[in-house]
Structure formats: C-alpha cells, structure tokens
Amino acid sequence: MMDIYNDIVRAKTENRKLLAILLDPDKIILGNLEYLIQKINQSPATHVFIGGSHVQNNILDELIVVLKQKISLPIILFPGNPSQISANADAILFLSLISGRNPDYLIEYQVNAVPILKKTQLEIISTGYMLIESGSETAVARVSNTKPLARNNDDRAMYTAQAGEMLGHKLIYLEAGSGAKQAVPIEMIKKVSNNIEIPLIVGGGIIDLHGIQKAYEAGADLVVIGTAFENDAEFFNQNN
C-alpha cells in the first residue's frame, strides 16, 4: 500500500525535489502510449498526474490500467470535476479552488464526489488549489468561471495559501494554468513557500529545465510539467 502524501512530506523534509508529469487523457493517442510510457520511465518524474478539462471516465479507467502495468510511479488523479475519478489510480488531489469565489469549485463538486470516492480505495489528499494570473485567460479560469489571483500581489497569495493550510489542506498548488504564457512568478513561490509548512506544488507554463530549477530554488517541493512533455517526449533529455 502506497503512502503517497507522507512520502511527499518526507521528500520535503529531506529537500528531495519531486516532479510530476501531467497526462491529459483527451490528448493522448493510444497508439503512442508505449512510446510515452517508455519516455516517462526514462524521465526524472517521481509522480504521474492525470487530468484534463473534458476527460471521459471510460478512457480514464483504461488508460490508468495500462499505465499501472508499466509504470511504477504513483498515479494521482488531478480532476476537473467528479466525473474524472477512477478507482484504478493510487490517489486523488482533492482540490478546492481557494483562489476563486465559485461555490461549485470550493465545495459543491467535492460533496458530489464523496459517494464515488467512498467506493474506492484512493488515497485522498486535500489540496488548496490557487490559480494565478498568467498573461491570458486559461482553460481553468474559463471552466471554473473564477478570477485568478493577481501576479503582483504576493501577500494576497500568501494569505490565501495560509488560509488553505489553516483550513486543513495538506498541499498547496500554485497554478498558472496549463499552457500558460507566464509561469507563477518566482517571488510569489518564495513568499508562499517561506510562509507555509505543508508541501508546495507549482505548475503551469513551465517550458524548460531551467524553469523547473528556478521553481525548486524558490521553494517548490513538486513541479508539474504537462504541455512541454506533451509537445516533446524528449523534453527531459534536452540541455535547456
């Protein structure tokens, strides 16, 4: 039995940085899956996140079964809504969009997800999810119908993260949005990570290895890479 959250906390304590590859089932061509799996296994990834805006559950189940046969990394759901839950995964980031003021994404979807989650053995990891403005409207902002936090207001981001921590979230996720023009500002990562105890995830718009390194140095405990790997499965082999 995996103990995914405690492993993340242990990594933070030991200053071992973590890396998740985000797979969007809608964008995966099943014919390419073997190649993708090979690239994931050759990469420095420590986790695989699965999620997207319009994922169909049947594709999700099938995909996770195949991934679990061939990848030994923890497979963690990163769902946009309760239809994106699969009992085949190892864990779920149980997200509340705490930067936004849309009650559906703060609590309604979570309530709706409970009867589904209760039938699974998924490890449930409560996560305060914070969308940060990134240059143009992202799919997360559009789908959730929420306003991201301003890029230049580090204090507001810090207080939001601290409120999430006080509410009992076990992780904070600073999100610029998938394919964002601009990643989360380095100063904001520093401010938030210096002022919370729980592990910090950072993702969205990170397009090179240097960007990953900068996020780590600023205090990110786990960095998420989606689009860059999706566009180029050799991403982690480059000197960029």
Ligand code: 1GP
């Ligand atoms: C999106 O943070 C993730 O939720 C990853 O974003 O696709 O821009 O890497 P990218």
